[in-house]
Amino acid sequence: MTFDPFGDFVxxxxxxxxxKEKNLAIIKRAEHASFVTGLDEAFAHLAKSERLAYDDVLKVHGxxxxxxxxxxGQDRTQTTPKLTIKKGTVIxxxxxxxxxxxxVRLTQGSGQGLYES
Incomplete structure (x- = not known):
């Protein structure tokens, strides 16, 4: 079964x-190449931020x-506000x-926790 949250794979x-590639092996290679090529720029962006925020996640994803x-890198609240994305049992x-x-996850990842006294 193909992961097709947009319903327009065909x-x-x-x-x-x-x-508009449908071959998952080709897509995985393209994703890997894009990811590896962007790592230096992504790390440089993250290094500039004192505290990571949602906008940083979008920027790095882009x-x-x-x-x-x-x-x-686009905000799903703007691009697909009503789309529920599921992959297998993961929503x-x-x-x-x-x-x-x-x-919440960025706060937890920073070591600050959610409930500081």
Whole structure:
């Protein structure tokens, strides 16, 4: 079964990639190449931030996957606000909840925790 949250695999390819490619092996190679090529720029961006925020996540996502997907780095609350994305049994955060979910994880990842005294 193909991961097709947009419901347009037949016309737009895997996850609406620029080339409308349907072959997952080719997409995985393109994703890997895009990711590796963008690492230095992504790390440079992250190094500039004293405290990471949702906008940083969007920027890095765009840097790492923007060569493959036109929507990479864009806010899902703007691009697909009503789309529920599921892969197998995993349900990704819905658009209205994504900013809060990312901010919570960034706070937890910073070692600050959610409940400081």
């Amino acid at each position: 016309t737009e390819g895997y996850l609406q990639n620029f080339e 840097i790492l996957f923007g060569a493959v997907y036109p929507w990479a 990704f955060a819905n658009a209205p909840e994504i900013i809060a979910a990312v901010e």
